[in-house]
Amino acid sequence: MKVKKIAEVRSKYKEPVGPDEMKKNRSIIEVEEEYLDGLDKIEDYEYLQILFYFHKSEGYDLISKRRKGSERGLFTSRSPRRPTPIGITTVELLKREGNKLHVYGLDAIDGTPVIDIKPYASFMDQPTLSLQKKTPRYRINKLIRYQNLHDLLLKTGELHGHYCPFLALGVLAAADALKRLAAENDGMEDLLAVVESNSCFSDGIQYVAGTTFGNNSLIYRDFGKTAVTFVKRENSSEALRYYLKDPDFIEREYPEAAELFKKVIAERRGSKKEQQKMKELWQEIAFEIIEADPDKYFKIEENAEIELPDYAPIFADAECSKCGERLMAAKAVQKDDKVLCRDCAESSYYQLDGSGIVEK
Known part of the structure; x- marks a missing residue:
């Protein structure tokens, strides 16, 4: 079996660190001159699959402890220590400069040999498409099950339009509640979320919990509080209410972001540069928030009292x-x-x- 090196990774990481950390940064893939023609029209693709060789990997264990969780077999892990040490990662192509591909999301260190580059095609590379036709929230349910709040926030941002602290708080509360309630929403009004304000927080609830005005499972109570109650009709006595304990934490912990919010949003007098800076800080804070335990931000009331509305009537x-x-x-x-x-x-x-x- 012959494997050829076609490119090499340029990264700030000279030694292996956690893949989650490396994926947050940009890298460059330098393609060797003899393969340059193979990059023709690669800019047409937003995402690429990169196959690379773990050149510093030595030996392997068929059974080993995973980074998170118990011991498992090698082929159920993403460990670089493998009989044939080949890695594969889907990256975002940011731009091409000659033989250099600027990418985001590559978990390979500097000097890693690249052995193949392929375009990512969802219709071929997503095994969940058929499952999603049967269960529309299949992917979201999976992210909740594994508490992958990073990806949940990314997806919620598609609905909301930007990342901000209160959107992240909504994601944090909804993901925690659905896990505790062992709930998967099919949009048939069996899981309800009762929100007490119409803020960014509510969009985090809507996306993650799947409770919306359209499927009659998002109930709005005009109380003006950053709070939400989750309840399953079949177990209404086990409702969970999340209330933001300290609404002023942003002013105290992130004063620069709070000041920009006041100027750009509250007073509507910020410049475009200040608006962009606020968005950058908001995004940074949002992704910090979802790394925390929900108890840090919320008073969580178990067995909360809640008056449930009837199922939505069908009007003539x-x-x-x-x-x-x-x-x-x-x-x-x-x-x-x-x-x-x-x-x-x-x-x-x-x-x-x-x-x-x-x-x-």
């Missing part, structure tokens, strides 16, 4: 006699013997916005 339809649009009959207005929507009737209604629930 009605048609507005003025605009012709259909609506829930329960929301229609009778005016001069006509059925009208609230807009056409110029009737008052309730709106949930940044101020909470307001009457319009």
Whole structure:
């Protein structure tokens, strides 16, 4: 069997450290000149799979203790000490400069020989796609089961649009609660989350717990508190309530970020540079928060008392006699013997916005 070196890794890490640490940094893969043509159009791909040789690995044990957990067989681990010491990692391609590929997420040290580069293709490389068709939250449930809050926060950021401390707190609370309750949400109103404010915190709850307004399992109580109660209908006496113990911890522990928040968000007078700096600090703090135990931030009340709403009713339809649009009959207005929507009737209604629930 012949294995050829096609490239070499350039990294700030000269000796092995934890792969989680290395994956947080950028690396460069220098491809040898004779293979340069093989990089043609590689910029079309956002992610690459890198196969590399553990050149400092010596020997192996078929049974060994894992970094986290009990002893297991070698082929159930990611250990570099293997009979054929080859590693594989999916990385993000940041840019190409000639024979240099700038990547993020590579857990290989400086000087590591690279033996192959392949484009990452989700339809070929994700074995969970068929499972996800059957169970839409398959991947999220798996992240919760293994308490991989780093990846949960990454995914939640896709919904929320940015990373911030209160988004991370929502992720932290929801992941902990679902693990304690042994709950997996199928969107059928059997798991409920009762939030007490409409802030970034609530988006962390929605994504991780799968409780949303659309599936009628996110209940909003306009109390203005950073708090949430999780409950399964089948075990309503085992509800868990999470309340942020110290709402001022950011001002005390991260004064620079707090000052920028005040200027950029509260007062809306920050420059673009200050806005970018705030986002960077917010992101840094968010990923620190999810490394902590939930008890650090939350007062967690077990067997919390909670009044559960009924399952969402199915309303009959009605048609507005003025605009012709259909609506829930329960929301229609009778005016001069006509059925009208609230807009056409110029009737008052309730709106949930940044101020909470307001009457319009």
